[in-house]
Amino acid sequence: MAASPLSPALGLPFLSNSAAPAGRTFLCCAFRTGLASRASRVSHEDEALFASVAPRFRRSRCRCRPRPDRPSRRRGMVVMAKGSDYYATLNLRRNATLQEIKTAYRSLARKYHPDMNKSPGAEEKFKEISAAYEVLSDDEKRSLYDRFGEAGLQGDYGGSGVGPQGVDPFEVFDAYFGESNGFFSGRDSGGINFGASNRRQNLDIRYDLSLSFEESVFGGRKEIGIACLETCDSCNGTGAKSTTSINLCTDCGGRGGVMRTQRTPFGVVSQVSTCSKCGGDGKIITENCRKCNGEGRLQKKRSVVVDIPPGVHDGVTMQVRGEGNFDKERGMAGDLYVFVHVAEKSGIRREGLNLYSDVIIDYTKAILGTVVQVETINGYRDLHIPPGTQPGEMLKLPNMGVPNMKKPSVRGDHHFV
The missing domain is CATH 1.10.287.110 (DnaJ domain)
Incomplete structure (x- = not known):
């Protein structure tokens, strides 16, 4: 291989086929050390020479055993291991x-x-x-x-x-x-407020609502009275006697949380936790509001109208947004959660959208057939007993069952045994 201006530029020895082993080792190491930075000053012809001899050098084993994640540099382009960018x-x-x-x-x-x-x-x-x-x-x-x-x-x-x-x-x-x-x-500004999730839950109100069997089937509107917490008008929700009674928490600097950082073999690990001094508020109140005793809220009663959907069943929980406790300081309102309890009805039992009742008639009427009055959720109706009806046989009044909550126009049937 002919001599090239590349060798003096990099301080490399004259390369020849006979001196290939030594040259290969030296050139391989050159790319992995500071000499590689000097290669950025060579001409395009030198680059072509590198490209022509590079395959021969890559086939040889480098005795310097470089670290596998060490990058190479060629004309300003950094080549790094996967995942290290x-x-x-x-x-x-x-x-x-x-x-x-x-x-x-x-x-x-x-x-x-x-x-x-x-x-x-x-x-x-x-x-x-x-x-x-x-x-x-x-x-x-x-x-x-x-x-x-x-x-x-x-x-x-x-x-x-x-x-x-x-x-x-x-x-x-x-x-x-x-x-x-x-x-x-x-x-x-989009940050996390320590203790906010617990306080958000504290803004929610639970109310247990009892309904009759008919009310659960047909739905309607119910006015209920709830005890709620509203912002204290004396302290405007701060819980402090005055603004001068509110101090910045010195432990967390007003952030509501403290961070501990430790160095591990895997890197720097940071753990963020609620400030124990201020409880996540970021502030310390030196003198409480006398009206609310530092709570920032007062208990009051108010009426709420709840819409009961037709077909609601026992155990359903209905959420009424924005009807919970209100925190003026944070501008947040909780939700009202209504837990439904449905009373049973004598003589009628519910299974899904269908209703079931027992009918007792004498043996002669069952053989000859008859018409009997039965109780339904829509009042009393005539039920035709065909001749030859057997004990345990099931008859039904179609569309006399429970409406579908999501589609009230669809109703189940009332079955009679």
């Missing part, structure tokens, strides 16, 4: 701005955090997201990563070799609580 992990372009990186991280962190996502693989995905954000949010680390890939972060290319410093706890908080630019401002 931090930009792809955060669904970003390589020229993404810092704000775009932060936005992507917050969105993905909320989606895959182990405390919020219990699906298989969510925890591992969260670790990958945290590792990618840790690098791309740091200008120095990102520069090394863009130039040399993950190997540059380990100091293999003359970089600083600074190890992972962990994800900024405030960035994780922002991912959950939103930007904290003011007192509890993060609560309205």
Whole structure:
């Protein structure tokens, strides 16, 4: 093989077929060390020469045994092992701005955090997201990563070799609580409010409604009186005597939660939990409202009209949205859950949409046939007994049963034995 200007540019020895083993080893290592960065200054002719000899070098065994995840560099293009592309992990372009990186991280962190996502693989995905954000949010680390890939972060290319410093706890908080630019401002910016799920359930009201058998069949409207909690008009729902009685929680900084970060062999793991000092409120009340005793709500009674659908059966739970307790401070209203209890009716039993009753007639009328009056949910009706009716034989009055809740025009039958 003829000499090339490539060899002096890279400091490589003259290559020939007879010296192939030594040349192969040296060139293979050159691509995996800092000499590869000098290859970016060679001409297109040199690239062609590399392309022509590369197959011969790949067939030989390299004695330096490089790490399998170490990237190679060729004219500014970084080739990394599968799964190590931090930009792809955060669904970003390589020229993404810092704000775009932060936005992507917050969105993905909320989606895959182990405390919020219990699906298989969510925890591992969260670790990958945290590792990618840790690098791309740091200008120095990102520069090394863009130039040399993950190997540059380990100091293999003359970089600083600074190890992972962990994800900024405030960035994780922002991912959950939103930007904290003011007192509890993060609560309205898409973040998580600690204890919110329990408080949301506390806004709901349960009411047990008793219905007669006929009311369950035909439905209707019922006015019920419920005891509910409404915002205290004295403190406006804060539970404090005045605004000066509300202080920011010093343990969580008003976020309502605290985060503990620890380093493991698998990366940096962060655990977020409700602040024990403020109970997730993010605030401490020094003097309670005298009217509501610090609760922020007062118990009152009000009437609610509930629509009973035809065909409702015992054990059904009906949800009336927005008729639960109201929290003015958070602008949230709970729901009213009505649990239906249906009384039994003597002589008539229900099975699905059909009704069943027993009819007793004497033997002679059963043989000769007759007409008897039977009780139905629509009042008394005539039931024709054909001649020769046998004991246990079933007769029916069609469309005299229970309406379908979803389609009231469809009714079952009333069967008589």
